[in-house]
Amino acid sequence: MTHEVITSVQNPQIKRLHQLLERKGREGQGRFLIEGAHLVEEALKSGAEVLTILYDSERDMDTACRRALENHPQDVQVIAASSAVLAKLSETKTPQGIVAEVKKYQADWNEWLKARATASEDLLLLLLDEIQDPGNLGTILRTAEAAGVDGVVLGKGSVDLYNGKVMRSTMGALFRLPVFTRSLPDVADEWKAMGGSLLVSTLHEKSMAYDRVDYVPKTAIVIGNEGRGVSAAMIERADQLVHIPIYGQAESLNAAVAAGVFVYEAQRKRKE
Amino acid sequence: MTHEVITSVQNPQIKRLHQLLERKGREGQGRFLIEGAHLVEEALKSGAEVLTILYDSERDMDTACRRALENHPQDVQVIAASSAVLAKLSETKTPQGIVAEVKKYQADWNEWLKARATASEDLLLLLLDEIQDPGNLGTILRTAEAAGVDGVVLGKGSVDLYNGKVMRSTMGALFRLPVFTRSLPDVADEWKAMGGSLLVSTLHEKSMAYDRVDYVPKTAIVIGNEGRGVSAAMIERADQLVHIPIYGQAESLNAAVAAGVFVYEAQRKRKE
Structure with a gap:
């Protein structure tokens, strides 16, 4: 653990970290920023690579962050900085006084799937088809x-998983949940090849009510884009189209609320 | 229908409307602003008093707004204005080119309740105890x-119902759903006095899983503040404490997701 104090927003390291507020910077550096004591603590405790x-x-x-840091096995560079520097790295109205740089990490999808293909237990996946709103994505995770x-598998054309608002809305879930970024049609084909069933959420006339569906043993639920819904490529691959009934005059549910109603119904059915 | 063109952000009417972006202005004038074609159309079609x-x-x-306007029974002042004026009245990054001023309106709680007290049908209410995030409140509605x-009843200490972000997240639901702003403990007492049952969402040890609860015939579900949960005054009044199980390590669910899981389970049970 090293200690420095940085007061200039022109400091080269601060300028480099500042680039992580943009998707381009995150993709170039393979790292991302998280903000706030709760998220930093979760990252440290989960074994994420906090740099x-x-x-x-x-x-x-x-205090909880400091304790998590003491128990963290890897070397973390700890920097005291001025409020101005923290504000430069913050995306919130009231900066929380702590940010961390974390290395991106995703488990290998093929290995992950293979390890589970032969397992006898139930599996529940969520496939997200071009979710655009960072708050929705974070809340879904x-x-x-x-x-x-x-x-959870995030298809192409989605908001960046490592976006700051996504991170804040997750409440740290990303550090405890396998999340993959993949082509969704490919994932659907691989999933079905190993005997998994694919439920696609859409208000199509052939769609079945969410509470009449069988969610066992290996089920993936596809949730679509906030405006356009699920893509044709995923609808084609569906074993079953499913929907949550709308009793009022609303055109649809919020994507995160819909995901919540689906996954809790799946768990309820499995425990019946 | 009258026509004017306004190009100055210093125009007295624009300055007055601009005050509606703040809670104080909305409370002083008894009016609020909505932004975007979809919301304006919903307001017009629902019979809200669009000024x-x-x-x-x-x-x-x-086009849909124009058609709704033509069918609107009341006189609406229609003003063409410059992009700068629209931007001044907008809270979004990409102003949608249309805003409307609407008169606040709430049905009378006591009358509403009395009319339903003797009815034999099921009733489902949602009571919101200090929801703070405007996106959450809008999504719940x-x-x-x-x-x-x-x-829906909004307790004291909540984010302002007429906040712009609340409005945008509702997708127009406020214009189609009775929403009241009242003291929640008073509402709870009145509800129970007419034979309604009060379910309070909390992760207390005596709390019952949401799918084991009976939601008929007259049920109110209380959802608490994002950080602190439900107030002691409401927990005291509960007929039953209820919760949605957490199978992971998360501390809680997002308030709007929790509300969604509860109300859909209530409807599912009622239709069984």
Whole structure:
């Protein structure tokens, strides 16, 4: 653990970290930023590769974060910095006085799937087809982790998983849940090849009510884009089209609410 | 229908409308602003008291809005304005070129309740205890309307119902759903006095899983603040504490997702 104090927003390391606020910078560097004591603590405790922590030198580092840092096996560069520096790396109105730089990591999809292909237990996957709103994506990951979903796959054309607002909305779920970024039609084909069933959420006339569906043993649920719904490529591959009934005059449910209703119904049915 | 063109952000009417972007202004004037063609159309079609519509003179007014306006029984002041004026009244990054001023309206709670006290049908209410995030509140209202909830009561200390982000997240549900702003403990007492049961969402050890609860015939579900949960005054009044199980390591669900899982389970049980 090393200690420095940085007060200039022109510092080269700060300028490099600042690039992580943009998708291009995150993709170039293979790293991302998280903000706030709760997320930093979750990252440290989950064994994520935390490279750097910056905290506001005018405020103490959060106690729970400090404890998690002491128990963290890897070397983390800890930097005290001015409020101005923290503000430059913050995307929130009231900066929380702590940010961390984390290395991107995803488990290997093929290995992950292969390990589970032969297992006898139930599996529940959530496939997200071009979710655009970062708050929705983060809330879906938070919900999936809470509901005990086994994994989430993010299709192409989605909002960046490592977007700051996604991270804040997850409440740390990304660090505890396998999340993959893959071509969804490919994933659907691989999933079906190993005997998994594919439920696609859409308000199509042939769609079955979510509470009449069988969710066992290996089920993937596809949730579509906020405006356009699920793509034709995924609808084609569906074993069953499914929907949540709308009793009012609303055109649809919010994507995160729909995901929540689906995955909790799946778990309820499995435990019946 | 009158026509004017306004190009100055210093115009007194624009300055007055601009005050509606703040809670204080909305409370002083008893009016609020909505933004975007979809919301304006919903307001017009639902019979809300739309006082003024401003649209960007460099863009045509949305066709569906124009049609809804033609069928609207009341006189609406329609103003063509410059993009700069529209931007001044917008809270979004990409102004949608149309905003409307709407008069606040709430049905009378006591009358509403009395009319339903003697009815034999099931009733489902959602009581919101200090929901703070405008996106959450809007999404809860959207979900409640979609799920066929009969009414929503917003307790004291909540984010302002007429906040712009609440409005945008509702997708127009406020115009189709009875929403009341009341003291929640009073509402709970009145509800119970007419034989309604009160379910309070909390992860207390005596709390029952949401899918084991009986939701008929007259049920109110209380959803708490994002951080602190439900207030002691409401827990005291509960007929039953209820919760949605967390299978992962998350501390809680997002408030709008929790509301969605509860109300859809209530409807599922009622239709069994």
